[in-house]
Amino acid sequence: MGIVLLLGIIIAVAASPSDGSLCRKCPKFWLQNGNKCYRFYASLKTWDEASKACSSCENSHGKLVSIGSEDENKFVSTLWQTYNNNPSASGYTYWIGLRRSGSTWRWCDKSPYRYKKWGAGEPNNSGGKENCVHQWKKNDNYLTWNDIPCDYMLPYVCEIPMEK
Known part of the structure; x- marks a missing residue:
């Protein structure tokens, strides 16, 4: 029996791709979308507190979510709707990693600010x-953004690159 088990392990290792492409994973409690991992936090924080919480060691040195496409925007919205205990409670949903710097908008992870999904008349x-941005629930549309003061207390979504 031991020889059969050992033989099975050897075959499994030999058949594994050498580039590790099947070994990429997200940490426990994080969800994968593309090459990133995401986690929703229901605790209420200011934008700065949420940003600091995402970058902590406990959160794998992540960042507040930076949204670069319509698909990613939909994924993050679905994540919020799935894990939030009271999604109809407020129009203020959760922080994203976009913040005004002077007259320009910047993602906290320094990724390019190309994709935009502002609500009508925003920012x-x-x-x-x-000066800070949250994804907005307005008229049952979870997919638009709004600028609000950074000291509002909101839940937030962190993201990290997928582990190798």
Whole structure:
């Protein structure tokens, strides 16, 4: 029996791809989409607190989510809707990693700001203090963004590159 088990292990190792492509995975409690891993946190934090929480060692030194495509925007929205205990409670959904720097918008992971999904009339910098961005639930549309003050308390989504 031991020889059969040993032979099975040897065959499995020999048949494994050498580039490790099947060994890529997300840490426990994180979900994969493409080459990234995502995790929703229901605890309420300011944008700065959420950004700091995502970058902690406990969160694999991640970042607040940077959304680069319609597919990724839909995935993150679905993640929020799936794990949030009360998705109809508020129009303010969760922080994403986009923030105003002077007159430009920048992702906290420094990825290019190309894809945009602003709600109608946004960003509007109402009151001159709306420098952070959340994905907005407005008229049952979970897929648009809104600028709001960074000191609002919202849940958040972190992302990390997939482990090798």
